Amino acid sequence: MIAKNKIMNKYLFFLSIIILTISGCGEKTSLSPLPNDSAILAFGDSLTYGYNVAKNESYPAKLSTLTGLEVINAGVSGEVSNQGLKRLPKILDEHRPQLIILCHGGNDLLHKLDIGEMESNLRNMIQLSLDRDIPVILLGVPKPGLFLSSFDIYKEIAISMDVIFIEDLIPDILSDKSLKSDTVHPNKEGYSLIAEEIYSLLLDTGAI
Secondary structure: OHHHHHHHHHHHHHHHHHHHHHHOOOOOOOOOOOOOOOEEEEEEOHHHHOOOOOHHHOHHHHHHHHHOOEEEEEEOOOOOHHHHHHHHHHHHHHHOOOEEEEEOOHHHHHOOOOHHHHHHHHHHHHHHHHHOOOOEEEEOOEOOOOOOOEOHHHHHHHHHHOOEEEOOHHHHHHOOHHHEOOOOOEOHHHHHHHHHHHHHHHHHOOOO
16 A cells, blocks of 8 residues: 555656646747757756766756757856856857757855846846747746745746746755755756656647
């Protein structure tokens, strides 16, 4: 009975992730199909880099396997949003991606940096991409606490800038001890789940 309950709980968790992913999207709900030679840029901090796991276990590596496309891991552990904003233009010019998955700001929240500056930095990162006609998928990041949910500023940004938004994927994974390697990072199973849900979203939005 205990084993059966564990299986059911895991099933309900995965189902909730799918529902929340779909309901968490901003106003934009579709993407143009990505050519077979497309490059996807995964840009962010340690959640993108794949802290605590092997390089091939990060979510960008897993997503590359699922999509058959090049997924560039441009994650830097410990980076705050103003550093990311300074770094992004060179990365965009170097790789010229057809899609960006942005997951940033977690270290700002962790270190209690100025929220207004973080918001401005995220908006500017998105605008840099949109100005180059590169669509953006924004991942919500939770503010540290007992009950994790995407910090509300992410949804405001996604709606006002008309980008696709995955609201509760990261918070729900970090709320499950079995999917974490420490208090703020997923384990390999958690990173795999991130990749799988982004892949599902790419299918649902027509990108692939």
